[in-house]
Amino acid sequence: MDPPGFTASLVAGGVAGVSVDLILFPLDTIKTRLQSPQGFNKAGGFRGIYAGIPSAAIGSFPNASAFFITYEYVKWFLHADSSSYLMPVKHMLAASAGEVVACLIRVPSEVVKQRAQVSASSRTFQIFSHILYQEGIRGLYRGYTSTVLREIPFSLVQFPLWESLKALWSWRQDRMVDSWQSAVCGAFAGGFAAMVTTPLDVAKTRIMLAKAGSSTASGNVLSVLHEVWRIQGLSGLFAGVFPRMAAISLGGFIFLGAYDQTRSLLLKLGKESP
Template identity: 70%
Template sequence: LALQGGGCAGVCVDLTLFPLDTIKTRLQSQQGFHQAGGFRGIYAGVPSAAVGSFPNAAAFFATYECTKSLLGTGGALAAPHMAPVTHMVAASLGETVACLIRVPTEVVKQRTQACPSSSTYNMLLATLREEGARGLYRGYWSTVLREIPFSLVQFPLWEYLKTLWSWKQGHTLHSWQSAVCGAFAGAVAAFVTTPLDVAKTRIMLAKAGTATASGNIPLVLYDVWRSRGLSGLFAGSIPRIAFISVGGFIFLGAYDKVRRTLQ
C-alpha cells in the first residue's frame, strides 16, 4: 500500500513542478543562473526525474511505514509521547534508503539542468565515462545530510499539525486537510534546509577532481558564504519552498488518499 501510494504521489509531484526545480538548480549553480541556462530548456533532465520518481518515493514510504510499525510495537518507543521520535527515526531511515535510488537520478538531472545543451542520456554516459559508477553517487552523503534534517522537521511537524487539527474539530481529518498540514510542514522544512541543498547542488555539479567535488559540506558552505554571503546560502529558496510546499500538499495528500482507498 505504502509503495503504491507513495510512488504515485511522487511521480505526480516531480513531473508537475519540474520547471521550479530547474530554476532552483540554476540559481544555486556555481556559474550563476543565466550561464546555467536561465529560463531556457526548463524541462532539461526530466527523463531522469521520471525514471527515478516512482521507485524513490516508494522506497521512502515502504521504509517509513515499516520502521514506524516496528518501533511502535512495544518497547520504550511505543508510548504516545514518543511518537515524534518514532516519526523522526522512521523518516531518517526512509531517506537513507531512498537516496540509494534518488542520488544517481539527481546527479544526472542536475547536470542536465545546468547544461541544457546536453541530453539526459549523453549526460549519463559522460558521467560514467569520466567518473564511473562512483560518479553517479557523488553527493550521496550531502543528500542524506540534507534529507535527514528536512525529515526531522517535516514529518513530526506534519503529524503534530494533523493531531492538533483533528483534536480541534473533533474528528479525523479529510485528505485535503492532511495535505494542507503537509504543505505547511514542507515549506518550513524547505526554508530551514536550503543552505544544505545549495551545498549538495554545488557538490553534484562540480568538476571532477576539484575541492568542491570531494564533498566537504562545511568547506562548500564557507566558500558560498565568502563569495555570495547570506543570499548565496539561501539561493533558490523561493522556488524550493514553492516546489516543496505544493509538492507536500499533493504528495502527502495523495498518499493519505491512496492509503485510505486501499485500506
C-alpha cells in the first residue's frame, strides 16, 4: 500500500472511531449494564451513563486506526489475481487480521471503560490504577481472547456483508456508491452482525467484570456461556441485544460512512497536492 493510502487509512480510521465511540457511548453503557452479573439497576441503571468515557476517548483513535491500516493493507496484499468469488474470503481474512491487531489497543481501554460503566462513582484513572496495582498488565488484558473471539466472528459477518452490499448497490446504479450509501450498507451489516454475536459479547463482558481470581475471570468463554445459559437461559445469552444492535447499526452508519468519506477526501487531496 502506498504512503498516501497508508496515511489516509490511519487518519480516516481514527476519525471514524472517535466519532462513533463518543456519539454512541450512552447506548454502550446501557448495554454493558444489562449484561452485568449484578443486573441493570445495581450496575447504575440510567445514572452516570457517560462514566468511563475518558478511556473510550483515549483508546478509540489508535484502536480504529490500527484496525483499518491492517484491514486495507491485507486487502491490498491479497488483491493480486483476485477472483470475484474469493473476494468475501479476502475481506474476512483482512477483517480478522485487523481485529487481532486492534484488540491489542482496544482491550485495555475496554476493561477500564466497562469497570467504570458499572461503578459510576469511581473515576477512570482510579479504576486504571487499581487494575494495575491488583493484577498488573495482565489485568488490563483480561478478556483479550474473549474479545478476539467476539470481534473475529463479528467482522467475518460485517465486513464481507458491507463490501457485498456496496458492490451490489454500485452495480445497480452503474457507478461507485456515495459515502451516505456506504453508511447505509454499514448500518445493515453492523446490525445483523451485532445480533448474531451478542452471546459472545455477553461472555466478554462477564469476563472483564468478574472479580480477580474467580473462575469467570480465567477467561473460558464456553464455560461462561454455559453458566449464563444454565442460570438465565436464552434471555441471558442475548442480554442487551437491542441496545447493542441499535448502537452498532448507528455505529456502522457513522463509522463506515465517516471512514469512506474521510479516506476518499484525503486521497483526493493527496492527488491534487504537488
